[in-house]
Each structure stands twice: as C-alpha cells, then as structure tokens.
Amino acid sequence: MAQIKRKQASKRKSSHPRPSTSTSASSSSSKPHVRLSANSLQWKPVKTSSFSGIDGGGGMMMLEELDFVGIEWDEDEGGRKTARFIAAEGKKGKGKGKGKAAEQEEEEAEVFETASVVDGTPAAAEDVEVDEAETEEFPDFTGFDEEDLNDVDDEEHVEPELPFDDALLPEWASIPLHASLKRAFLASSFVKPTDIQQRAIPAGLKGKDVVGVAETGSGKTLAYSLPILSYLLSSPKPSTKGRRPLSGLILCPTRELALQVVDHLNSLLKHALTSNEDDDDGEAEAGKEKTKAKEPPRISVGSVVGGLSAQKQKRILDRGCDILVATPGRLWDLIKSDDELAASVRTIRFLVIDEADRMIENGHFEELESIVKLTQRTGGRAQGPDDDDPVFAAMSTLFEESAARSDMQTFVFSATLSKDLQQNLKKRYHSSGKKGKGKKSSTLDDLVDKLDFRDSNPEVIDLSPEGGVVASLRESMIECVVAEKDLYLYYFLLRYPGRSIVFVGSVDGIRRLIPLFTLLQLPIFPLHSQLQQRQRLKNLDRFKSTKNGILIATDVASRGLDIPQVDHVIHFNLPRTADAYIHRSGRTARAKNEGFALQLCAPEEKGMQRALMKSLGRSHELPELPIEAGFLPAMKERIRIAREIEKIQHQASKQSHDKNWLLEAAEAMDIDLDPTMLSGEEDDPDLPFYRPKKASRAKGKAERVEGMKEQLKGLLKEKLVARGVSTRYPTSGSKVIVDDLLRETGHTTLLGAGTKKAYDDVQESKRKLGARKGTTSAPAKKKKV
Numbered sequence: 001m002a003q004i005k006r007k008q009a010s011k012r013k014s015s016h017p018r019p020s021t022s023t024s025a026s027s028s029s030s031k032p033h034v035r036l037s038a039n040s041l042q043w044k045p046v047k048t049s050s051f052s053g054i055d056g057g058g059g060m061m062m063l064e065e066l067d068f069v070g071i072e073w074d075e076d077e078g079g080r081k082t083a084r085f086i087a088a089e090g091k092k093g094k095g096k097g098k099g100k101a102a103e104q105e106e107e108e109a110e111v112f113e114t115a116s117v118v119d120g121t122p123a124a125a126e127d128v129e130v131d132e133a134e135t136e137e138f139p140d141f142t143g144f145d146e147e148d149l150n151d152v153d154d155e156e157h158v159e160p161e162l163p164f165d166d167a168l169l170p171e172w173a174s175i176p177l178h179a180s181l182k183r184a185f186l187a188s189s190f191v192k193p194t195d196i197q198q199r200a201i202p203a204g205l206k207g208k209d210v211v212g213v214a215e216t217g218s219g220k221t222l223a224y225s226l227p228i229l230s231y232l233l234s235s236p237k238p239s240t241k242g243r244r245p246l247s248g249l250i251l252c253p254t255r256e257l258a259l260q261v262v263d264h265l266n267s268l269l270k271h272a273l274t275s276n277e278d279d280d281d282g283e284a285e286a287g288k289e290k291t292k293a294k295e296p297p298r299i300s301v302g303s304v305v306g307g308l309s310a311q312k313q314k315r316i317l318d319r320g321c322d323i324l325v326a327t328p329g330r331l332w333d334l335i336k337s338d339d340e341l342a343a344s345v346r347t348i349r350f351l352v353i354d355e356a357d358r359m360i361e362n363g364h365f366e367e368l369e370s371i372v373k374l375t376q377r378t379g380g381r382a383q384g385p386d387d388d389d390p391v392f393a394a395m396s397t398l399f400e401e402s403a404a405r406s407d408m409q410t411f412v413f414s415a416t417l418s419k420d421l422q423q424n425l426k427k428r429y430h431s432s433g434k435k436g437k438g439k440k441s442s443t444l445d446d447l448v449d450k451l452d453f454r455d456s457n458p459e460v461i462d463l464s465p466e467g468g469v470v471a472s473l474r475e476s477m478i479e480c481v482v483a484e485k486d487l488y489l490y491y492f493l494l495r496y497p498g499r500s501i502v503f504v505g506s507v508d509g510i511r512r513l514i515p516l517f518t519l520l521q522l523p524i525f526p527l528h529s530q531l532q533q534r535q536r537l538k539n540l541d542r543f544k545s546t547k548n549g550i551l552i553a554t555d556v557a558s559r560g561l562d563i564p565q566v567d568h569v570i571h572f573n574l575p576r577t578a579d580a581y582i583h584r585s586g587r588t589a590r591a592k593n594e595g596f597a598l599q600l601c602a603p604e605e606k607g608m609q610r611a612l613m614k615s616l617g618r619s620h621e622l623p624e625l626p627i628e629a630g631f632l633p634a635m636k637e638r639i640r641i642a643r644e645i646e647k648i649q650h651q652a653s654k655q656s657h658d659k660n661w662l663l664e665a666a667e668a669m670d671i672d673l674d675p676t677m678l679s680g681e682e683d684d685p686d687l688p689f690y691r692p693k694k695a696s697r698a699k700g701k702a703e704r705v706e707g708m709k710e711q712l713k714g715l716l717k718e719k720l721v722a723r724g725v726s727t728r729y730p731t732s733g734s735k736v737i738v739d740d741l742l743r744e745t746g747h748t749t750l751l752g753a754g755t756k757k758a759y760d761d762v763q764e765s766k767r768k769l770g771a772r773k774g775t776t777s778a779p780a781k782k783k784k785v
C-alpha cells in the first residue's frame, strides 16, 4: 500500500521522472538513474484527516510523498514483484548537501516487496485515498533530513519542568504528574481525574503493576497512559542519533482501537508540549500548536496494526518511537523478522494489555503470548523465553545480549475482568511470590501467569459497576418476531433520530441490511472484519462526521471505540455474553453522559435474554419501548418496496457476476461455451445465443425496478402521520399539531410524534401503565405489537 501511495504521491507532485511499472529499469528520462534506499529519501508529510488511520501525527500511518523519485519494478521467476526507488542522477540529494557516506548509502539498492501483509495474510495492495485535511500535524522524524536531526542539541539532559499552579486544577493536585500534562488537562477541560484515574495513576507513578477494571467510557486509556507519559517527560530528552528506544508497548485487540489510542495520546501531547514551549509568561496557550520547526517530537507515539502497510510501519519503526500501540498479530509478524525490534520489545519499561479479556479470545492469544514471553525475565519469577519454540530458539542471541528490565511495569485493563481472576491474582502473588500457587481457572489466568509482574503485590482496582453497565445508560427492549426486526429498527431510527450504532450478529446480516436501509435513504455505514481496513476507517470517519449517522457493525466495534455523542446502541441480535453486552452498550453513555441501549428480542431469543440479564445480576425484565403503531403500516410498505427492489437488483448482479465469471474462465481456458451452461445469457444482444424474449423480460424487470424506485422516492418524501392527527384540520383531531407546525417544533419526519427522547417515552409509558393498574412501581407489561 505504502509503495502504491508513494508512487501516487510522486505522480501527483513530481515532474521527473515518472514512475515506471515495467520490469526493466526503464524511465521516461534519458538521464542516468541511481537506486536509492528508502531511508535516504526526502519524504515529506502529507496532511490527512483525523481518524483516517493515516494520522499525519507521528504515528505509523503517516502519509508521505516524494519529489523527483520514480519506482522501477523487478519481477522474479515466480512472478513476485519488488519495487526499487530510482532518481535521475542530477536530482539525487537535491538541496540536501549530503556527505559522501550518505550519497554512497543512497546508491545502494533497497528492495521493497509489493504485497502487503495483513496479520499474516497476504492482502492486495491498497490504493489509499486520503482526504486533504484540516487536521494539525504533530511531527515525527519522517519530515527531517539526517543533518537536521544531527543539528539538534544531543546532550542528554532533563528539561526543567515549568511549575504548574495546582490551584487551577485542584482535583488533580494530589497526583504528581508532570506539569506539562496538567497544562494539557486545562486545555482539554479534563478538570478532574475520573475514579479509575484517581486510583490507578498514583499506583502507576509509584512503579506498581496495575490491574484496572472500570466501567466503559471511564477514561481507562489515560489511566494507564499518563504514568507512561509522565515518566517519559521526566526522563532525559531522547537522543536524535540511532533508533529511539521503545519505552512503552500498548497492545489492543482491534486496529481501530489501536489507532484511536494513538490519536488520544497525540492530542494530549500536542497540548502538553505546546503549552510547555509557550509558557514563558506562565500562561498555557490552550489549543495553539506551536511546535518548533525542524525538531523531532519530544515524545513519539507509533502504531503497528494489520491491514495497513507493513513496509511503512517497518520503516518508521526503524527510526524508533517512545510508545508503540499495536495489535498482536501484526506486531508479532514484524518482530519475527526484526531482531532489533524484538530487542526493543524485550527491554520495554511499560507493557499495557488493554481490553485484556478480549485479547485472549479469537486467536489473538498465541501472538500475545509470544510477545509477552519476550518481556519475561530469565531466571526470574517466570520461566523466561521458551527454548523449545523455534522462533524463540532463533532469537537466543538476542536473549543473551539484552535482558528484560527488572523495573518493567505491567498494566492490565478492561471494563470486564472476572472476579475469579482478580482473586486468583491476589492469592498467587500473596503466596510468597512463587508462581503457580493460586488456582488457575481460565485463559486469562494463563495470561496473567505469563505476564511476569515484577511487583510482588500488583495493585488490583475493581470499580466495575453493579449490573455491569454504567449508571447513565438507559435500557429498553422491543419484542418482535425475527421477520419484523427490520421494521422495528426502521421505526426506531426514524422515530428517534440521533447517532446510533446497530450491532448485528453476522457479516451476512450487515450485508443484507445495508442495501435495504440505503434504499430507505438512511445515512448508514457498515463496519466489519471483511471490509478492507481503508474502508473500515473511512466508514468510521464518515459515521463520526454525519449528523444522525448510523453505524451498522459486528462486535469488531464493540470494544473501546470512543465516538463522541453516540445517542443509541441497538442490539439487532442479542450478544451471547454479558461482557459483550456491556462493551457494546458502552459505546454510548460515555464519560457520564446519558445514553440509550435497545434490544430487539425475538421469541426464540427470550431464553438467551433471560440468561444475559441474570448474569448481569438483574431481577427485572427490561421495560418495553412504546410503539406508535399508527406509523407502522406506511413504514412496512416502504420496507416492502425496498426489499423488492433489492431482491431484483441482487439477482441481476448475481447473474451478471456469474456470467462474467464463466465468460472470463472460458476465455482464459480458450474454450467455447455451451449456451445452456449460462442462465440468462440470452439477455445480452452481443451474444450469439441472444433471445429477444428473455431480453424483453430483463427490460421489463429493469423498468419495474425504476418504477418501484420512483414510487419509493415519492413515499420517502412524504411525512408519516400519527393516528389521531388530521393534516387537513391541524387544529382538531385527538392529536393537535397546529402549534408544532407553526413553531416548527414537531418531529421532522413523523407528523404528530413527540420529540422526547426514547427513554422518556419508556418512562412515560411505564407511568401510564402503572397509573392504570393503580400502582406506579409495576414493571411494564409486555405488549404484542
């Protein structure tokens, strides 16, 4: 991907020479060319949008471009292509004034493989499109020439810490974090630590290992990151020569979460470092970015995740970063081929396992275990790296040469860690520091066992809320048959506009719903593991920036994602575990804000729902969302037409796909096709077996689809009308809407529907039901709708 992108960038900006895709060393220029090593080139950062995954902010995914550089391709006998950078002789090192050694280095060819690897699986090279951006940049090394880096004062020194007036943030006063971070809190309006931060940060600052359990959206990212950032800010300024040593490794289960953590840290650092530099008169200039020109970042945060260019990640890893945020699969792939990286990981000062319980599921465990093994001390409490493992055997010199640090701190965090595990952890470490004394009960226990906590008494902080979910989450359900889930989802999305995430149990389920809701003109974006990473990030970005956007996702979006102002989470299919319910629902009601979770529960899911609620410690059923049945017939009709259109379009595209596939295969094999092998082939007038009858049937179908689309468009333009509303006489009827019409205060698409939030309607319906029964405390009676 990166190579393609670089090639595009050079196409866009460079005039000479053009990149060549031929297998010869050709170029459009007649001048002689030299081959260049990637690290000797003058890469220039390209500004990109936030959360594009291409952060432009010092992370691994920064996009860069080149001038005056082309690419030539070599192909070996197996058809495997490699790319080499070339430049016209006159252009090499232009404006750089390089020394001889650098020039020599440039002339050495460096081989770049074209296939990028996605978590171990070869993936098609991606053509990354990045929107031109308004995001501010945070520098990393990539924009600097070697001489600029060498010019930087390289004396090892601790910068004097400008004092911070604790009166400005009294609630942070008792936590001895670096003053720059406190200035950043001012700029970010983090006026006080959250509960988990209040407990975990002091422990982290004291050098303890920490296991932290706290509700979703409670600021765990900063709870584990701030001790690391404070440590780095209080340490000597890193040398600009050689690879920057890795201090912190943060492991996350999903790519989006890893990139989000990088964003989160960079945005805090931007304020922390800017305010430090600007603070001559003692005033933090919040929000202004004034990083010194031509100086590498004081703290560099990088990411290594699957689905994006491994080569680019490698290249930036070569330059080094202070904190690396990674998904285990990609990181382990890179470690296996890079001893220096393996050594960096072996000697880290901080290891963080975020969403620890998730990290041990779904095939993450093997790689995670291997990475964790690298950080074990030999001869220490843990066994040390495994000599029987061939990968570790190959790294034996590494283990002899670099010892894992005895002061490494381990932070393990999640919103859901079993109580058993926490108990076992305490028991195990309380028992004279010997490994294996506590009872092992789960894979998580295995992980904890391998973690080799240096601390004989790790700080275990459990702030998980009663009932699992946050107190500001409101919950409700709609009982309906499976076949009507589409209808009730549509009803909810229209009735309660807002930013919503819909969790669906399978990718197929998402694929079915997307065309349907697109035809119904809802701003819907899919997110699942079978989308290309580029598309996943794009969809997330679009969802975040679309008013009333709808993200329709599998559980890939259930953990950690911190998307501002998600109003609703809808469980289209119920999750299988209470933990999954907690994390999914935790995408709303974050940081003490209100949020609403809705379950769509079919009769066959009732048992599962009861079990779910039981494991959350609930004794009452969830209240039902009241449905204004008057809207349903019109909504049903829209859905019926949309489904019909979708069915015909799906058949047509399947037929054309099959036909193309067969024709291509026949052509490749140089055989004549028997017309009977194809269904619908007669529809194509270019084919010899074209039959007008079939063609006219196809034409008829196309016309029918067009007609239905027009009909649907017409229906979608109309406002739906509640029962009891008279559009002709708005001042009469059982629901008078004249005031709403005059003041434009009514529902935007459903005439006569209220504008209250979903949970207020639930409460009101409960109250009415209670009043009818002569009590206000009865749980809502289930109603068949």
Ligand SMILES: Nc1ncnc2c1ncn2[C@@H]1O[C@H](COP(=O)(O)OP(=O)(O)OP(=O)(O)O)[C@@H](O)[C@H]1O
Pocket: 189, 190, 191, 192, 193, 194, 197, 214, 215, 216, 217, 218, 219, 220, 221, 222, 414, 415, 559, 560, 561, 562, 586, 590, 591
């Ligand atoms: N001290 C603070 N004051 C105000 N907001 C904060 C504070 N610390 C963090 N936040 C904000 O709270 C939000 C949630 O934080 P974060 O994503 O770290 O939650 P989390 O506990 O990791 O959630 P999850 O369990 O879902 O992963 C973020 O938008 C973050 O910027």
